[in-house]
Each structure stands twice: as structure tokens, then as C-alpha cells.
Amino acid sequence: MELNQQTLLDMLYYMKLTREIETRIERKLYRQGKIVGGVYVGRGQEAIAVGSAIQLEKDDCICPSHRDMGAFLIRGITPREVFAQYMGRKTGVTKGKEANMHMGDMRRGIVAFVSMLADTVPVAAGIAMTFKMRKQANVVLCYFGDGATSRGDWHEGLNLASVQKAPVVYICNNNCYAYSTPLEKQMAVKDVAVRGAAYGMPGVTVDGNDVAEVFRATREAISMARRGGGPTLIECKTFRMTGHSAHDDVKYVEKELFEEWEKKDPILRLETSLLESKTVSQEAVKKLAARITREIDEALAIAENDPFPDPAETLDGVYADQSAEAPLAFANTFFSQVR
Numbered sequence: 001m002e003l004n005q006q007t008l009l010d011m012l013y014y015m016k017l018t019r020e021i022e023t024r025i026e027r028k029l030y031r032q033g034k035i036v037g038g039v040y041v042g043r044g045q046e047a048i049a050v051g052s053a054i055q056l057e058k059d060d061c062i063c064p065s066h067r068d069m070g071a072f073l074i075r076g077i078t079p080r081e082v083f084a085q086y087m088g089r090k091t092g093v094t095k096g097k098e099a100n101m102h103m104g105d106m107r108r109g110i111v112a113f114v115s116m117l118a119d120t121v122p123v124a125a126g127i128a129m130t131f132k133m134r135k136q137a138n139v140v141l142c143y144f145g146d147g148a149t150s151r152g153d154w155h156e157g158l159n160l161a162s163v164q165k166a167p168v169v170y171i172c173n174n175n176c177y178a179y180s181t182p183l184e185k186q187m188a189v190k191d192v193a194v195r196g197a198a199y200g201m202p203g204v205t206v207d208g209n210d211v212a213e214v215f216r217a218t219r220e221a222i223s224m225a226r227r228g229g230g231p232t233l234i235e236c237k238t239f240r241m242t243g244h245s246a247h248d249d250v251k252y253v254e255k256e257l258f259e260e261w262e263k264k265d266p267i268l269r270l271e272t273s274l275l276e277s278k279t280v281s282q283e284a285v286k287k288l289a290a291r292i293t294r295e296i297d298e299a300l301a302i303a304e305n306d307p308f309p310d311p312a313e314t315l316d317g318v319y320a321d322q323s324a325e326a327p328l329a330f331a332n333t334f335f336s337q338v339r
Contacts, residue, residue, distance in 0.1 A: 001055045003215055005279050011054060011211050012274065015046040015267050017292050018070040021079055024296060025086055030246045034304070035086050037099045042067030044209070044241030047266035048173050050074065051214030052141055052234075055222055061109040061127055063120035063142040066101045067173055067240075071143065076108045079296055083303035095317065096309030118148035121157030121170065128166035128231070139225045140168040141218075147178025149195065150186050158233065162199040165230035169221040172233070173208065175240040180252045196233035208236030209266040239264075 001007060022041035030039045042049070049070035053062060056075070064071045072082070077093065085092030085103055093103035104112025111127065113120050124142035131138045148154050149172065161168050172192045176183050189195070196203025202224075206217045214236055221232035239261035243250035274280045 001219070003212060003219075007054070007215075008212070008270065008274060008279065011047075011050050011215070012267070012270050012280075013288060013292070014050045014054065014070050014073055015211065015270065016288065017073060017079070017295070018046045018050065019043065019267060020292050020296055021073075021082055022069055024300060025083070026242070026246045029083075029086065035099060036088070039086070039246035040066040040101065040244070041242060041246075042069060042173070042240075044261060044265065045173055045175060045236075045238045046070055047211035047214050047270070048171065048208050048236045048238060049143065051211040052169070052171055052218040055215070055219055056109075056141065057138070059109065059136065060138045061111060061124075061140045063111045063113065063124045063127070063140060064101075065113055065117055065120075065143045065145065065148075065173070067145070067175075068143045069101075071141070072101075072103075072110065075105075075110050077103075077105070077110070079299035080303050080306075083300050084306050087303060087306075088308060089303060089306040090309040090313075091303065091306040095313070097314075097317075116151070116153075117144055118151035118154035118157070120144075121148070121154045122160060123157075124168050124170070125157050125161035125164065125166050125231075128161060128168035128225075129164050131167055132164070132228075137226050138167065139222050140166075141171060141222075142168055143171050143173060145178065146172060146174040146176070146183055146192055147181065147186065148172075149192050150178070155199075158195075158199045158201070158231070161231040162201045165228065167225035167228070168231045169218060169225060170231060170233045171218070172235045173238060174235050175238050176257075177240055177244070177253070179244045180248075191235060193233055193235035199233075201231045201233055203233045203235070205235045205237065208238030209261075209264045209269060211266055211270050238266075241265075 026039050026041050029035045045067055049068040053071035053074040062071050081093055086099055088096050088099045090096045093105055102112055104110045121142055124140045128140045174192055178186055191205050193203035193205040204217050206213045217234050221234060
């Protein structure tokens with residue numbers, strides 16, 4: 001994919017769509033009591049998921065994290081499905097079994113994650129190795145935050161991928177905080193990317209608030225992976241313009257930091273660049289905003305009227321044996337063997 005005017009316009013659309021969906025979720029639905037549980041958004045980080053995932057082909061795969069909404073949307077998850085997912089509706093991706101971003105769909109090449117945020121790093125290596133063994137020219141994009149890089153499975157996964165020359169691109173959303181722990185208190189290196197050299201792979205640091213820069217770095221890494229050159233570690237420097245989650249008042253972050261990073265807003269930067277180059281007009285920008293508002297209003301109206309799951313379907317998709325007796329049978333077999 002080339003970084004042309006149409007690509008830039010498409011990325012602006014997905015970044016704005018991501019921002020508005022997450023604003024509705026965090027600042028309206030959650031506060032209205034329509035979402036129960038944790039809400040984690042990527043405000044200020046939209047350029048990373050969008051600038052990378054937009055380059056994937058149909059049979060490629062992503063291992064996203066909880067701040068990568070743009071990647072879910074690009075891979076085909078609809079706004080209605082997102083809202084239904086968060087509100088526990090039957091039409092959500094997990095059919096009402098979860099009310100968060102722990103969702104995936106293998107038909108669309110999305111591997112779901114769990115809350116231990118480095119857990120999909122070795123999984124991504126395994127998926128990429130499968131592509132390689134099958135001689136498929138496909139790649140995996142694996143996303144995580146800076147905090148994940150302090151876990152053991154992160155290092156094991158990178159090492160495995162490098163040794164096997166697996167076609168995977170590891171993308172770090174370095175937003176300066178692992179929950180409330182600032183970067184300098186969790187690692188003794190300035191850049192996450194320097195760790196790539198320890199595993200024999202390129203380590204690249206980019207401005208995570210510049211979607212074009214993210215795009216170019218990811219394009220090079222994807223191209224190398226498809227050619228059999230192995231993995232790349234891309235560190236995207238950014239900032240989390242909100243608390244760790246909707247219930248976090250983020251008092252541990254200095255106000256000045258928010259003011260500084262607000263000037264670097266990735267959506268504003270791209271929009272300003274497109275306006276200055278006359279790629280788009282102010283009227284076109286207004287029409288795009290109206291289109292997104294209309295799409296989200298319609299999706300939310302449908303999702304709010306979607307049904308909740310039938311309690312009888314609780315175990316559907318949970319066990320390989322769909323019968324209601326399956327969990328009990330498994331437990332009886334297990335405990336009879338360990339007695």
C-alpha cells in the first residue's frame with residue numbers, strides 16, 4: 001500500500017471514528033450506567049493502530065490490545081458490534097459473554113487478548129510460524145504497551161520469533177505509563193526499541209502521534225517479514241490522554257504533561273496537514289465529522305435495542321463439547337485422575 005492522498009484520508013476517517021466511538025463509550029455510556037466493568041480507551045494513541053493495521057491483507061492477522069480500537073475497526077468489526085460488545089448484548093463479538101475489549105474473530109484475523117498484556121506476544125510468534133510453515137506470505141501485527149515489555153513472556157516471545165524468523169511485527173504503544181507507573185520507574189533504558197538488538201531484530205523508534213511516520217515504519221517491517229526477513233520491534237512514542245481506565249482520575253500525572261501532549265494530538269496533526277496541503281477543504285472535514293456522527297448514532301441506536309443473551313446460551317462457545325454436562329464431566333474426570 002502506498003502512502004497517497006486516499007490512504008491519508010482513509011486514516012483520518014478511522015482515527016476520527018475510533019475517537020468518537022471511545023468518547024461515547026467512556027464519557028457517555030459508562031457514566032450512564034449502561035456499561036458495567038472496566039473501560040479502557042486509547043485517546044491520543046489512534047495513529048498507531050490505524051497507521052499500521054490499514055496496510056494488512058485479508059489473510060493477515062492482528063493480536064491487538066485494549067487501546068487498539070482502530071485495528072479492530074479496520075479488520076471489520078463494526079461500530080454496532082463494538083457498542084453491543086461493551087453493553088453485553090447478544091450481537092456483540094462475544095455474544096454477551098464479555099463487556100470489554102476482550103474480543104476476537106478468527107474469520108477476520110483478530111486474536112483476542114486477556115488482561116495479562118504480554119500474553120499474546122508468544123502467541124503472535126506461533127501464528128507467524130504457522131504462516132511460515134504453510135508457506136503463506138502473511139504477517140502478524142502484535143500490539144502491547146510499554147508495561148508489557150517488563151514481563152517474561154514478552155522477552156520469550158521476541159526471542160522465539162527472532163530465532164524462527166517468524167513474519168511478525170511487534171508494535172509497542174509507549175504511552176509513558178504502565179497504569180500509574182512512569183516509564184523511568186519500570187525500565188533502565190530510555191527506548192523500548194533498543195531491546196530489539198538483544199534478540200537480533202531491528203528496533204525502530206517512531207513518533208506515535210504521526211500517523212504517516214507509523215505507516216512508513218510498519219510498511220518497511222511488513223515488507224521485510226513477508227520476504228522472510230523475520231520480525232521487527234517498532235516503538236511508537238505517544239501519551240495516554242486519559243486515565244488508565246474510566247474510573248481512574250489520573251491525579252498521578254502532571255497537568256502540564258496533558259497540555260504538552262494535547263498540542264501533539266495525532267488527529268489534529270493529520271487534519272491540519274491535509275488542510276494546509278489543500279488535500280481536503282474545511283467543508284470536507286465538516287462532512288466527514290457529520291458522517292461519523294451519523295454512523296455512530298445509528299449504530300448505537302441499534303445496539304441499545306439489541307437483545308441480551310439467553311441464559312441458556314451461557315456455555316455456548318466456551319467448551320468444545322457444547323452439552324450442559326460437559327463442564328461437570330470434565331471436572332469429574334480430572335479429579336478422578338488426581339486422587
